[in-house]
Amino acid sequence: MADIERVASGIPGLDDLIEGGFWPKSTVVILGSSGTGKSTFAIQFLMEGIEQGEQALYVTLEEPPEQIMREADLMGFDMRKYYEKSLFFIHLKGRNFKKMIEEQLPQLVKARADYNIKTRVVIDPMTPVIWATAEKLEQRELIGKLFYTLKELGVVLCTVEEHAKPGETIGEDVLLPIYLSDGAIHLEYYPIGGAFNRTVKLLKMRGVHHGEGVYPYLFARGVGIVVRSSPSHIPEEQSRGHSKTFDEAIKTAEAMKAPARVVERIKKMQKHWDYDYSPEEALQILFSSYGLKRGG
């Protein structure tokens, strides 16, 4: 199994916790209450694939594609550029997605699988599928079928909304997708202020020796979620603008011959950085997630 290539998550810092990435053709649940960053995670995951020449399939149940792309735009992701080229949407409207899941989806997947193109799939949010029926057995069948069908294409990442408060046990309604998936990642938000009041925990990851801690994460516009997987050494905070920190990071990245898309990311991050804390840590994590070692 060691020679099977992992699928990079696209979340700086996360792959260090899961031995390099997700298993191909696996299913992963992103669990979290509203606003924890599930959609951000999902979009980041898709964009990582797209930028590497893969294709992306976004299964949406509530928001139309236009709205998703508009919101992504605000977070610094230019999805439009790839729309209907390498990024495709399936908008499961109305109540009858049961039929869609059972009949249309398998046909669609079969048609695509023939092309043998690496594809990433996102179902965001998956909650309406769970609520499509109150019958536990039927729920299980529906989710199982959805996973089974889409997994043929590549990694399937789905988001599930959680209603419990931080620290409480996970609600029964979200246990089913966790149970049926290969991996589950829990995002939590503690509204207490400060830079790191958001944490990520790996609930399960089949066949992976994963990190077992609770890891802080932050948002960086243009990049998305950045996970602090290990304490990183941050050079003495100098009294200078963050802009200079970015300028130097860009110079360093260019000197290291970092891929153009990484430099682009940093530039985007700079453009949007309006936090009062230093971007140093986020940059550090970003660099190392692309295998770039910044000299101390």
Ligand SMILES: Nc1ncnc2c1ncn2[C@@H]1O[C@H](COP(=O)(O)OP(=O)(O)OP(=O)(O)O)[C@@H](O)[C@H]1O
């Ligand atoms: N770059 C950023 N800087 C600060 N906050 C951000 C950034 N990007 C996203 N957020 C915060 O994350 C929140 C929502 O992110 P996202 O839509 O990914 O969450 P979600 O878990 O999908 O929410 P929902 O359950 O409502 O779908 C936004 O309300 C915003 O406050």
Ligand SMILES: [Mg+2]
């Ligand atoms: Mg969302």
